[in-house]
Amino acid sequence: MNIVVLVKQVPDSGSERTLSGSDNTVERASADNVINEMDEYAIEEALKLTEADGGEVTILTMGPEQAGETIRKSLSMGAHKAVHVTDAALHGSCAVQTSAVLAKALGTLEWDLVLCGAESTDGQVAVMPAMLSERLGVPHLTGARKLTVDGGTLTVERQTDGGYWVLEAQAPAIVSVWDTINEPRYPSFKGIMAAKSKPVTTLGLSDLGLESTDVGLDNATSQVVEFANRPPKEAGQVVTDEGDGAAKLAEFLVGQKFI
Amino acid sequence: MAEVLVLIEHADGTVRKAALESLTVARGLGEPSAVVCGAPGEAAALRDRLAEYGAAKIYVAESEDMVSYLVAPKTELLAQLIAEKSPAAVVVPSTNEGKEIAGRLAVRTGSGLLTDVTEVDADGTATQVVFAGAVIVKSKVCTGTPIYTLRPNSVSPEPAPAAGEEETVEFTVSDAAKATKILDRVVETTTSRPELTEAGIVVSGGRGVGSAENFAIIEGLADALGGAVGASRAATDSGFYPHQFQVGQTGKTVSPQLYLAAGISGAIQHRAGMQTSKTIVVINKDGEAPIFDLADFGVVGDLNKVVPALTDEVTKRKG
Ligand SMILES: Cc1cc2nc3c(=O)[nH]c(=O)nc-3n(C[C@H](O)[C@H](O)[C@H](O)COP(=O)(O)OP(=O)(O)OC[C@H]3O[C@@H](n4cnc5c(N)ncnc54)[C@H](O)[C@@H]3O)c2cc1C
Ligand SMILES: Nc1ncnc2c1ncn2[C@@H]1O[C@H](COP(=O)(O)O)[C@@H](O)[C@H]1O
Numbered sequence: 001m002n003i004v005v006l007v008k009q010v011p012d013s014g015s016e017r018t019l020s021g022s023d024n025t026v027e028r029a030s031a032d033n034v035i036n037e038m039d040e041y042a043i044e045e046a047l048k049l050t051e052a053d054g055g056e057v058t059i060l061t062m063g064p065e066q067a068g069e070t071i072r073k074s075l076s077m078g079a080h081k082a083v084h085v086t087d088a089a090l091h092g093s094c095a096v097q098t099s100a101v102l103a104k105a106l107g108t109l110e111w112d113l114v115l116c117g118a119e120s121t122d123g124q125v126a127v128m129p130a131m132l133s134e135r136l137g138v139p140h141l142t143g144a145r146k147l148t149v150d151g152g153t154l155t156v157e158r159q160t161d162g163g164y165w166v167l168e169a170q171a172p173a174i175v176s177v178w179d180t181i182n183e184p185r186y187p188s189f190k191g192i193m194a195a196k197s198k199p200v201t202t203l204g205l206s207d208l209g210l211e212s213t214d215v216g217l218d219n220a221t222s223q224v225v226e227f228a229n230r231p232p233k234e235a236g237q238v239v240t241d242e243g244d245g246a247a248k249l250a251e252f253l254v255g256q257k258f259i
Numbered sequence: 260m261a262e263v264l265v266l267i268e269h270a271d272g273t274v275r276k277a278a279l280e281s282l283t284v285a286r287g288l289g290e291p292s293a294v295v296c297g298a299p300g301e302a303a304a305l306r307d308r309l310a311e312y313g314a315a316k317i318y319v320a321e322s323e324d325m326v327s328y329l330v331a332p333k334t335e336l337l338a339q340l341i342a343e344k345s346p347a348a349v350v351v352p353s354t355n356e357g358k359e360i361a362g363r364l365a366v367r368t369g370s371g372l373l374t375d376v377t378e379v380d381a382d383g384t385a386t387q388v389v390f391a392g393a394v395i396v397k398s399k400v401c402t403g404t405p406i407y408t409l410r411p412n413s414v415s416p417e418p419a420p421a422a423g424e425e426e427t428v429e430f431t432v433s434d435a436a437k438a439t440k441i442l443d444r445v446v447e448t449t450t451s452r453p454e455l456t457e458a459g460i461v462v463s464g465g466r467g468v469g470s471a472e473n474f475a476i477i478e479g480l481a482d483a484l485g486g487a488v489g490a491s492r493a494a495t496d497s498g499f500y501p502h503q504f505q506v507g508q509t510g511k512t513v514s515p516q517l518y519l520a521a522g523i524s525g526a527i528q529h530r531a532g533m534q535t536s537k538t539i540v541v542i543n544k545d546g547e548a549p550i551f552d553l554a555d556f557g558v559v560g561d562l563n564k565v566v567p568a569l570t571d572e573v574t575k576r577k578g
Pocket of ligand 1: 037464465466467468490491492493494505506507508509510511521522523524525526527528529532542543544545548560561562563
């Protein structure tokens with residue numbers, strides 16, 4: 001089966017992240033940008049499926065020019081080709097607009113399955129697969145910790161608070177995955193070399209039949225009005241346990257009325 | 260006053276705390292109308308509680324289809340209600356299901372969506388805490404009917420008795436909304452403790468707890484305090500505690516009154532899930548662990564000694 005994996009480039013959650021002072025959008029230019037961790041699990045799942053049953057894996061990314069690095073990493077893991085949607089007009093797009101762009105881009109590709117991460121670490125909105133399902137009129141099986149493909153029938157264990165739900169739908173469909181689904185591979189040296197010559201198609205808005213008024217900060221369905229970095233917490237009281245640590249902590253909890 | 264639609268989360272015949280919080284927030288924007296979806300007969304038990312917490316109206320849509328298919332039927336129902344009632348806003352809980360419903364609804368109705376909000380002002384401006392709690396953002400919706408998903412534990416539910424007038428919605432689920440079947444709901448772990456994201460007190464253990472068996476001391480403290488148990492990813496990855504109790508960027512986001520972290524170093528990804536807790540207490544043998552930066556009260560010491568001793572102190576004081 002042919003699979004498209006949606007991959008997003010995000011600022012590294014381990015480094016300092018902020019918004020841009022000029023237009024309140026996520027600061028991407030100066031950030032350490034990495035592949036959204038959960039998307040690596042989606043790539044791994046796609047590779048496993050195509051290695052078993054044939055078919056090609058295509059990476060689809062919408063993002064600025066530097067997202068090309070993320071695409072290379074995805075290709076070095078073993079994906080076959082990639083589509084990079086990039087256009088200056090896309091800057092500041094909201095999730096609703098992004099879903100419109102990704103839906104159009106998916107329309108230019110042939111696929112039986114779209115795989116993506118359950119959530120991105122910058123926006124943490126976890127809405128993209130559901131939005132794409134709404135736009136494309138195909139089912140979504142979201143939050144998978146396990147995916148089984150049997151002909152055209154897809155079965156997913158959807159992770160829930162106390163266990164899981166069993167979901168079933170027919171391909172073509174969209175599946176999003178959590179980090180419990182597999183263990184992503186590291187790119188091999190051979191994979192890294194091969195990635196350099198794999199095809200990457202770059203598409204702009206006009207290639208997708210979209211206008212600049214359909215996307216971007218000025219036309220977004222929601223906007224950040226202001227932001228502030230949260231002040232660092234005031235230093236609390238720290239004691240070293242000399243047999244009395246628990247008693248002191250209990251005193252504190254009593255003072256705060258937790259006991 | 261304009262209506263505000265509130266999608267009600269309920270389970271086993273009771274209204275979830277998250278739904279009461281949503282009703283409380285909705286009151287700041289207009290007159291709350293509760294929207295109850297469920298299997299036939301489920302709504303009746305919820306009426307009194309919804310009225311007590313401010314639902315002027317209760318729209319009821321009951322059918323097996325609501326519980327047999329994923330997300331899409333509820334989206335269709337809300338879209339129909341938006342078209343019929345022209346509400347000022349829609350409030351949905353920030354659960355995985357809630358966010359998916361909200362996302363589909365935003366696309367379907369051409370509306371703006373703000374997820375994981377912690378507060379909404381009367382003019383519709385919402386507050387979000389992003390980047391592991393490092394940045395506070397105020398956002399507004401520019402198009403359509405504003406849709407908010409409310410992060411659990413952000414506000415305390417306040418009663419405000421209202422009419423709670425029930426109205427059955429004429430509604431049929433389309434075939435298109437029946438594409439993803441829910442074949443089964445499997446419960447793997449049952450706990451008598453409060454739900455992690457709703458709990459007022461959370462006691463979490465990390466790699467420092469050392470083993471699955473030793474998590475019993477974390478559970479013991481949680482039970483003494485009447486709290487929920489959480490874990491770091493190092494603890495869940497090591498098999499010390501089930502995955503669904505993981506707190507952090509790729510786990511649950513919690514914001515309790517009291518968060519107690521034992522044997523957790525305080526990696527940014529863990530902080531992402533607990534940083535907005537009101538009071539943070541730390542037990543760690545390494546005084547240099549970054550988690551101490553967040554502590555209102557910290558004990559440098561061995562959790563194997565401090566945690567059981569604290570459990571004893573709590574039990575003693577509670578008498
Ligand atoms: C993309 C990504 C997503 C992630 N998501 C999450 C997430 O959602 N949640 C999460 O928690 N992590 C997450 N992580 C992992 C995170 O980076 C840390 O590895 C993890 O939080 C560490 O867990 P820990 O603090 O229990 O373990 P460690 O960092 O190993 O810390 C153990 C602590 O226990 C203390 N200790 C040991 N023995 C004792 C004792 N006897 N008494 C007292 N103290 C003791 C030590 O001093 C140490 O500070 C993620 C990582 C990545 C890359
Ligand atoms: N700009 C984008 N380009 C490609 N994939 C995306 C983009 N935004 C979101 N996704 C995909 O949708 C998933 C969920 O993201 P989100 O809804 O932003 O939390 C991510 O893990 C990606 O797989």
